[in-house]
Amino acid sequence: MKLSDRIENGIVIMEPKGKIMGGPDATLLHDKLHEYLENEHRQIVIDLSKVEWMNSTGLGILISGYTSLKNHNGALKLANVTDKIQSLLTITKLITVFDTYDSVEDAIASFSN
Template sequence: MKIDKRVRDGVTILEVEGKITIGKGDVALREAVLAALGEGAKKLLIGLGRVSTVDSSGVGELVSAFTTVTNRGGKLKLVNLPPKVTDILQITQLITVFETFDNEDEAIASF
């Protein structure tokens, strides 16, 4: 899994590519979120457009990231969810927990 970080209009964007699965994928996401928080980020946007697979561990890591960011006074939102990820979040009813957006401009404007 690969994560590219950039900042746009005060929003830290983590673009995830590959699989968010048990092992390296979930750990990499956790480390990227914690690093962004450590740098003072309060507005995080996770781009999932290039994610091919998310397993239960990956879903758990998304929830953990949301909780960690929220508990530190920040906001975490998701953008460009592929159909597979949307389906998983709907089945688990987590789609109601996350604010999700179809495009980056809309997501950034929502902060």
């Protein structure tokens, strides 16, 4: 997995690429999420368009980011959820937890609502 990230109008956009299966690569996403949190960034979008698949380790990282941000009055939003990840979110009922958007732009706009 590779990870790129940027900030647009104060909102962090993280773009993992590849597979999130565990090991050092997955730790990178977890650590980067929490690094932004520690640096007072409270609005984060994860663009999943380039994630081929993830397993429960990946879901655990998303949950960690979601709960940590929520506990700091922030929010984690998911954009461009692929069919494979949507299926995982559905069978694990996590689709009821996460806010998902069809595009990064829609996810960013949701912070203004």
